[in-house]
Amino acid sequence: xxxxxxxxxxxxxxxxxxxxxxxxxxxxxxxxxxxxxxxxxxxxxxxxxxxxxxxxxxxxxxxxxxxxxxxxxxxxxxxxxxxxxxxxxxxxxxxxxxxxxxxxxxxxxxxxxxxxxxxxxxxxxxxxxxxxxxxxxxxxxxxxxxxxxxxxxxxxxxxxxxxxxxxxxxxxxxxxxxxxxxxxxxxxxxxxxxxxxxxxxxxxxxxxxxxxxxxxxxxxxxxxxxxxxxxxxxxxxxxxxxxxxxxxxxxxxxxxxxxxxxxxxxxxxxxxxxxxxxxxxxxxxxxxxxxxxxxxxxxxxxxxxxxxxxxxxxxxxxxxxxxxxxxxxxxxxxxxxxxxxxxxxxxxxxxxxxxxxxxxxxxxxxxxxxxxxxxxxxxxxxxxxxxxxxxxxxxxxxxxxxxxxxxxxxxxxxxxxxxxxxxxxxxxxxxxxxxxxxxxxxxxxxxxxxxxxxxxxxxxxxxxxxxxxxxxxxxxxxxxxxxxxxxxxxxxxxxxxxxxxxxxxxxxxxxxxxxxxxxxxxxxxxxxxxxxxx
Amino acid sequence: xxxxxxxxxxxxxxxxxxxxxxxxxxxxxxxxxxxxxxxxxxxxxxxxxxxxxxxxxxxxxxxxxxxxxxxxxxxxxxxxxxxxxxxxxxxxxxxxxxxxxxxxxxxxxxxxxxxxxxxxxxxxxxxxxxxxxxxxxxxxxxxxxxxxxxx
Ligand SMILES: Cc1cc2nc3c(=O)[nH]c(=O)nc-3n(C[C@H](O)[C@H](O)[C@H](O)COP(=O)(O)OP(=O)(O)OC[C@H]3O[C@@H](n4cnc5c(N)ncnc54)[C@H](O)[C@@H]3O)c2cc1C
Ligand code: SF4
Numbered sequence: 001x002x003x004x005x006x007x008x009x010x011x012x013x014x015x016x017x018x019x020x021x022x023x024x025x026x027x028x029x030x031x032x033x034x035x036x037x038x039x040x041x042x043x044x045x046x047x048x049x050x051x052x053x054x055x056x057x058x059x060x061x062x063x064x065x066x067x068x069x070x071x072x073x074x075x076x077x078x079x080x081x082x083x084x085x086x087x088x089x090x091x092x093x094x095x096x097x098x099x100x101x102x103x104x105x106x107x108x109x110x111x112x113x114x115x116x117x118x119x120x121x122x123x124x125x126x127x128x129x130x131x132x133x134x135x136x137x138x139x140x141x142x143x144x145x146x147x148x149x150x151x152x153x154x155x156x157x158x159x160x161x162x163x164x165x166x167x168x169x170x171x172x173x174x175x176x177x178x179x180x181x182x183x184x185x186x187x188x189x190x191x192x193x194x195x196x197x198x199x200x201x202x203x204x205x206x207x208x209x210x211x212x213x214x215x216x217x218x219x220x221x222x223x224x225x226x227x228x229x230x231x232x233x234x235x236x237x238x239x240x241x242x243x244x245x246x247x248x249x250x251x252x253x254x255x256x257x258x259x260x261x262x263x264x265x266x267x268x269x270x271x272x273x274x275x276x277x278x279x280x281x282x283x284x285x286x287x288x289x290x291x292x293x294x295x296x297x298x299x300x301x302x303x304x305x306x307x308x309x310x311x312x313x314x315x316x317x318x319x320x321x322x323x324x325x326x327x328x329x330x331x332x333x334x335x336x337x338x339x340x341x342x343x344x345x346x347x348x349x350x351x352x353x354x355x356x357x358x359x360x361x362x363x364x365x366x367x368x369x370x371x372x373x374x375x376x377x378x379x380x381x382x383x384x385x386x387x388x389x390x391x392x393x394x395x396x397x398x399x400x401x402x403x404x405x406x407x408x409x410x411x412x413x414x415x416x417x418x419x420x421x422x423x424x425x426x427x428x429x430x431x432x433x434x435x436x437x438x439x440x441x442x443x444x445x446x447x448x449x450x451x452x453x454x455x456x457x458x459x460x461x462x463x464x465x466x467x468x469x470x471x472x473x474x475x476x477x478x479x480x481x482x483x484x485x486x487x488x489x490x491x492x493x494x495x496x497x498x499x500x501x502x503x504x505x506x507x508x509x510x511x512x513x514x515x516x517x518x519x520x521x522x523x524x525x526x527x528x529x530x531x532x533x534x
Numbered sequence: 535x536x537x538x539x540x541x542x543x544x545x546x547x548x549x550x551x552x553x554x555x556x557x558x559x560x561x562x563x564x565x566x567x568x569x570x571x572x573x574x575x576x577x578x579x580x581x582x583x584x585x586x587x588x589x590x591x592x593x594x595x596x597x598x599x600x601x602x603x604x605x606x607x608x609x610x611x612x613x614x615x616x617x618x619x620x621x622x623x624x625x626x627x628x629x630x631x632x633x634x635x636x637x638x639x640x641x642x643x644x645x646x647x648x649x650x651x652x653x654x655x656x657x658x659x660x661x662x663x664x665x666x667x668x669x670x671x672x673x674x675x676x677x678x679x680x681x682x683x684x685x
Contacts, residue, residue: 114685149681161666367637
């Protein structure tokens with residue numbers, strides 16, 4: 001059989017790959033997406049069984065290293081205080097994400113100009129605004145208009161209910177006169193485009209069996225597939241190949257049976273997330289690119305940004321019903337988002353409220369914190385924790401630093417023998433000061449809301465779920481990997497669209513921006529199809 | 535590896551020390567609700583831990599038979615505690631090894647959920663109802679000036 005050359009090859013079927021595939025589908029080009037994971041079956045998600053909390057530590061753990069499913073690849077994160085967290089499947093990490101869906105602020109695109117740190121993006125908030133709005137419609141975002149922390153925006157769905165826990169925290173913010181607002185949430189609060197409404201199960205981060213949370217396997221992908229996009233699952237890409245004329249030729253991948261296959265393409269789009277993308281680029285070595293494809297700047301894998309999280313748990317006397325409602329979506333605050341140098345650091349952070357935990361997680365975390373002993377005093381300890389906690393997460397802006405990076409591990413490989421990524425990451429002094437500030441302010445809010453005690457967990461080590469900066473965009477080929485519309489400076493038919501291309505991290509969860517960027521890049525590609533490779 | 539009946543009884547007795555019945559009688563002990571076989575299965579995933587628990591159980595049993603003339607699993611609470619304290623003093627405290635699997639299994643058990651006043655069911659499909667929030671809470675925030683910077 002003659003080898004087929006497809007028009008567009010997308011690698012990775014997560015948040016960004018899905019948005020790109022859907023947007024390009026109306027061009028009627030032949031589009032194939034290679035995804036190492038498979039389609040998930042929500043009927044088998046943990047929340048359908050009594051062992052739902054145990055499974056969130058096992059086959060639905062947020063860490064690919066603990067989960068160890070066949071489609072996962074290991075990540076060496078021993079040299080990072082923040083550990084890698086992701087999911088590999090159609091839907092990518094949105095299968096597990098909490099759906100907290102704020103946008104960046106206009107100032108996030110201009111940190112060099114406004115605050116003298118980081119770099120300015122080659123695009124601005126106004127450029128992305130229509131794509132944010134389109135993505136909100138596609139994902140089905142719930143929220144409330146009128147937030148003074150943002151330029152005006154509308155929502156297709158009403159906000160998530162705050163519950164007693166959210167209202168208690170809101171009262172704490174009000175008492176201090178600090179900003180708060182119902183979270184922008186990628187959660188269907190009413191039936192939406194064939195999806196059921198949220199029934200407040202709680203543990204969205206082990207998959208939503210109700211189909212209310214907007215993971216891309218149930219939002220973008222069904223529409224893209226209906227329009228002819230092919231998703232090939234169980235296919236792990238080893239490397240991107242080069243042609244003699246300096247263009248990408250396609251890829252070598254392993255199919256589900258472990259066979260080595262080749263797929264040629266006119267356009268290659270990488271959407272493997274802020275760790276998977278640099279890993280793939282660094283693994284794609286050729287005579288033209290001995291240090292990895294698209295890496296003449298030497299910046300592939302560098303400038304890794306997480307959002308360092310400071311977590312403060314408040315313990316209350318009265319029950320808060322916190323196990324009801326979407327875990328990560330109730331209220332947020334941006335009182336400390338914009339730079340105020342009198343705080344001792346530059347840039348800022350958001351607070352995201354986290355609802356309570358189920359009985360097992362309460363017991364285990366209470367044991368870890370020394371609050372629920374075994375033996376005598378066990379039940380008193382449990383009663384003082386379960387259903388009586390509310391937490392605040394300070395989601396801190398991470399400034400890009402070249403020493404924070406993804407490289408290839410010299411020994412560790414995945415099940416196909418492909419070198420695994422290694423993380424080297426340290427918290428900057430600015431991040432440490434910001435975390436300390438966030439922790440103190442969180443304690444104040446929790447106390448104002450009525451907490452009798454607080455526990456601190458900072459930096460939160462499991463929170464390596466926002467992966468950004470490792471193939472940044474920019475206009476200068478020496479200082480960036482892709483241009484202002486996601487095209488590699490070095491290889492003109494190679495595009496990158498995931499969180500890797502972020503220039504700065506902002507202090508909010510990144511996925512609405514990742515997807516808005518993917519839609520924007522897709523639009524630019526469609527507008528310039530005739531001259532795409534010029 | 536499957537545990538003998540004696541070992542399972544010993545394990546149940548130990549579990550009752552990790553999570554004892556509550557003083558008011560509302561919460562059962564972890565050894566009273568049949569968790570031992572499941573915990574033995576969980577422990578078997580980490581052979582070293584299971585080995586340590588079985589060795590510890592063997593020691594407890596020998597001491598129990600020597601001092602009280604009965605298997606550890608058959609002792610009265612007071613004797614059990616005394617024997618456990620002796621073994622712990624000698625450096626073999628089994629509770630920390632058992633706490634994680636015990637907490638995990640105990641708090642998903644239907645009897646425990648009911649005793650906590652919760653429904654003994656998985657979250658899906660019933661879920662929970664929550665009322666829309668009272669937007670008057672936002673009045674003071676709405677009155678605030680713009681918080682973002684134009685750029
Ligand atoms: C527990 C958790 C909670 C989160 N909560 C939030 C939240 O509340 N709000 C928010 O904004 N973000 C959240 N995130 C982050 C969010 O999920 C990511 O930002 C988003 O999914 C990233 O999109 P992406 O397209 O860059 O990559 P992903 O969605 O991670 O998709 C990448 C895909 O590429 C595939 N892939 C990688 N390498 C290869 C290869 N070599 N060959 C083939 N396929 C490959 C992977 O299998 C994966 O499916 C959370 C993440 C986690 C894990
Ligand atoms: S709380 Fe809502 S969105 Fe989250 S898992 Fe449950 S139904 Fe899904």
